[in-house]
Amino acid sequence: MTTAEVTNSVGARLAWMVRDYVLLARRYMLHARRLPAQLFFTMLQPLLFVVLFAYVFGEAIPLPGGADYTQYVMVGIFLQTIAFAGMTTGAGLADELGRGMVDRFRSLPMAPSAPLVGRAVSDVARNAFTIGLMILIGLAVGWRISSSPLPAIGGFLLLLLCSFVLSWCGMLVGLLVGNTQGAVSAGIGVVFPLVWLSNAFVPLTGMSTGMRAIASWNPVSSFNVAIRELLGNPNPVGADPALPMRYPIAASLLWILAVLIVSSWGAMRAYRRRTS
Amino acid sequence: MTAFIEAAGLVKRFGRVSALTGLDLHVEEGTVSGLLGPNGAGKTTAVRVLGTLVAPDAGTATVGGYDIVRQSGQVRQLLGLSGQYAAVDAHLTGRENLELFAQLHRYRKRAAVRRADELIDRFDLGGFVNRLTRTYSGGMRRRLDLAVCLIARPKLIALDEPTTGLDPRSRYTLWETIDELVGQGTTVLLTTQYLEEADRLADQIVVIDGGRAIATGTSDELKADVIGERLQVVAADNDSLPAIEALLERIAGTTATVDPQLRSVVVPVSDGRTLLAEVTRQLVEYDIVVHELGLRRATLDDVFFALTGHRTDATVDESGDGEALAASAGTDSRGGEQV
Ligand SMILES: Nc1ncnc2c1ncn2[C@@H]1O[C@H](COP(=O)(O)OP(=O)(O)O)[C@@H](O)[C@H]1O
Ligand SMILES: [Mg+2]
Numbered sequence: 184m185t186t187a188e189v190t191n192s193v194g195a196r197l198a199w200m201v202r203d204y205v206l207l208a209r210r211y212m213l214h215a216r217r218l219p220a221q222l223f224f225t226m227l228q229p230l231l232f233v234v235l236f237a238y239v240f241g242e243a244i245p246l247p248g249g250a251d252y253t254q255y256v257m258v259g260i261f262l263q264t265i266a267f268a269g270m271t272t273g274a275g276l277a278d279e280l281g282r283g284m285v286d287r288f289r290s291l292p293m294a295p296s297a298p299l300v301g302r303a304v305s306d307v308a309r310n311a312f313t314i315g316l317m318i319l320i321g322l323a324v325g326w327r328i329s330s331s332p333l334p335a336i337g338g339f340l341l342l343l344l345c346s347f348v349l350s351w352c353g354m355l356v357g358l359l360v361g362n363t364q365g366a367v368s369a370g371i372g373v374v375f376p377l378v379w380l381s382n383a384f385v386p387l388t389g390m391s392t393g394m395r396a397i398a399s400w401n402p403v404s405s406f407n408v409a410i411r412e413l414l415g416n417p418n419p420v421g422a423d424p425a426l427p428m429r430y431p432i433a434a435s436l437l438w439i440l441a442v443l444i445v446s447s448w449g450a451m452r453a454y455r456r457r458t459s
Numbered sequence: 460m461t462a463f464i465e466a467a468g469l470v471k472r473f474g475r476v477s478a479l480t481g482l483d484l485h486v487e488e489g490t491v492s493g494l495l496g497p498n499g500a501g502k503t504t505a506v507r508v509l510g511t512l513v514a515p516d517a518g519t520a521t522v523g524g525y526d527i528v529r530q531s532g533q534v535r536q537l538l539g540l541s542g543q544y545a546a547v548d549a550h551l552t553g554r555e556n557l558e559l560f561a562q563l564h565r566y567r568k569r570a571a572v573r574r575a576d577e578l579i580d581r582f583d584l585g586g587f588v589n590r591l592t593r594t595y596s597g598g599m600r601r602r603l604d605l606a607v608c609l610i611a612r613p614k615l616i617a618l619d620e621p622t623t624g625l626d627p628r629s630r631y632t633l634w635e636t637i638d639e640l641v642g643q644g645t646t647v648l649l650t651t652q653y654l655e656e657a658d659r660l661a662d663q664i665v666v667i668d669g670g671r672a673i674a675t676g677t678s679d680e681l682k683a684d685v686i687g688e689r690l691q692v693v694a695a696d697n698d699s700l701p702a703i704e705a706l707l708e709r710i711a712g713t714t715a716t717v718d719p720q721l722r723s724v725v726v727p728v729s730d731g732r733t734l735l736a737e738v739t740r741q742l743v744e745y746d747i748v749v750h751e752l753g754l755r756r757a758t759l760d761d762v763f764f765a766l767t768g769h770r771t772d773a774t775v776d777e778s779g780d781g782e783a784l785a786a787s788a789g790t791d792s793r794g795g796e797q798v
Contacts, residue, residue: 292532
């Protein structure tokens with residue numbers, strides 16, 4: 184028998200768990216390569232948004248102080264892209280679990296959380312790649328990173344953290360809805376209001392008072408403001424901003440922690456409760 | 460020989476549906492047991508409960524001496540489960556699937572590759588193992604799935620409807636593979652909707668309906684009036700049905716079943732050839748015209764009729780309460796003997 188000996192020390196269990204995560208994350212990354220069409224459309228969508236906003240809407244949305252809209256909107260597009268990627272992952276999970284895979288996963292001696300964690304991790308890797316491409320697209324249409332390297336790196340790390348959390352949200356939605364088609368629709372229903380009721384595409388200064396209050400407390404706005412700040416992009420939040428807009432980085436980290444706890448707990452619970 | 464699976468009074472409910480209503484099961488080590496039943500009988504649930512994938516609401520069971528609820532970890536190590544839907548990763552090749560699942564069974568990378576090689580040889584997967592499994596036929600996918608569930612050398616394999624949806628050739632190939640496994644001492648629990656499959660593979664047939672076993676035995680034990688031969692006559696017109704029915708019942712000495720839709724009259728027989736000659740002679744004598752006349756093997760439907768007095772389709776989508784089912788059996792349940 185060539186299986187490694189099964190030990191029960193905490194360290195050994197942790198090591199096996201990490202190995203399970205890595206194995207499944209690699210598996211989902213392989214999927215991305217096996218589905219080139221899906222990858223292509225994942226890339227096409229942010230490209231379209233960049234072009235749309237930089238060249239079509241850009242002129243129509245004024246920024247205070249006459250700042251360049253392209254500089255402003257890129258971070259919003261980054262976030263929308265990874266939010267959609269998170270929802271796609273939820274649909275992918277619903278799809279794979281629908282065909283007997285839960286039983287197979289459960290009968291393996293692996294960490295029960297591995298299929299979910301593996302997905303979230305592979306999403307981060309995949310999104311790193313997507314973001315890399317989007318940076319190139321952005322640079323091509325005149326967008327610039329105007330901060331020094333350290334904060335800029337911090338900004339992209341924050342973006343990847345968001346990607347991790349949004350994958351968990353997507354998986355929670357996918358598990359609650361239970362089927363692929365429903366998960367896709369529900370994902371769109373979650374992402375659009377979340378992103379569009381934030382300052383992703385329209386600055387807070389251009390909103391009515393009520394809208395501004397909603398948008399200021401939307402976690403996506405905190406992410407936007409924090410990342411714009413770290414990348415040195417224009418970042419108007421208006422006079423007398425709400426608390427999260429005043430401390431965007433701290434607010435982002437708190438949001439991330441809170442949403443991660445709720446969504447991962449909810450997703451694991453829904454996953455465990457699935458009966459087939 | 461010792462009992463490898465011992466289940467008593469297993470009950471499993473999903474909301475208002477009772478999938479198992481008190482299943483008893485006894486499986487000897489090194490034998491093949493076939494759970495035979497129509498759609499919705501509770502076969503899949505039985506396999507999943509025994510495989511520790513869902514906990515029973517009542518009842519107890521041990522697999523290899525381990526309790527399925529309290530010692531589920533040990534049970535899983537003994538068991539390889541091939542579900543109703545072949546659960547392999549569609550976007551990986553067959554080989555990648557085998558290696559991945561071997562690694563998840565805690566084989567190191569190189570050991571996993573070796574184990575994959577062994578299984579590819581053994582299941583003769585070489586011809587297609589490097590293709591993405593989403594391009595596989597049902598038979599290929601099923602063979603791969605079987606190989607996957609044998610990675611950790613389980614002592615018991617549970618196969619849930621392994622040949623449903625396969626073409627005849629793939630079915631025979633799979634039967635041979637199962638024979639081979641049994642030859643090596645593996646205990647097999649399989650579910651099927653096909654009487655011929657249970658008859659061909661299983662040492663013990665457990666007929667289940669409404670979530671419980673309604674008959675258990677070797678195919679010989681069940682043979683006589685349950686899974687034995689049937690003499691069937693298809694009448695030329697509905698008017699002659701009563702005459703044919705009377706004739707067959709007289710000759711066979713037992714109750715016949717009439718299906719007015721198909722215009723057929725069926726009676727279980729033990730010495731079919733002799734009776735067939737007699738039936739032919741009398742049909743001529745009474746000048747009854749028929750379209751078909753012959754012997755055939757029992758179908759699942761016949762088995763159910765013999766055991767419960769109702770047809771298989773009446774068992775689907777019911778509450779799963781056996782008594783209620785038998786009592787509410789369809790209008791054509793005339794004369795079926797209760798076992
Ligand atoms: N996960 C589940 N959730 C709800 N109902 C289920 C579930 N699994 C099985 N059932 C119900 O339990 C009954 C028995 O199903 P099953 O065990 O799949 O039967 P079989 O495999 O013999 O077709 C059916 O009525 C089915 O609808
Ligand atoms: Mg089934």
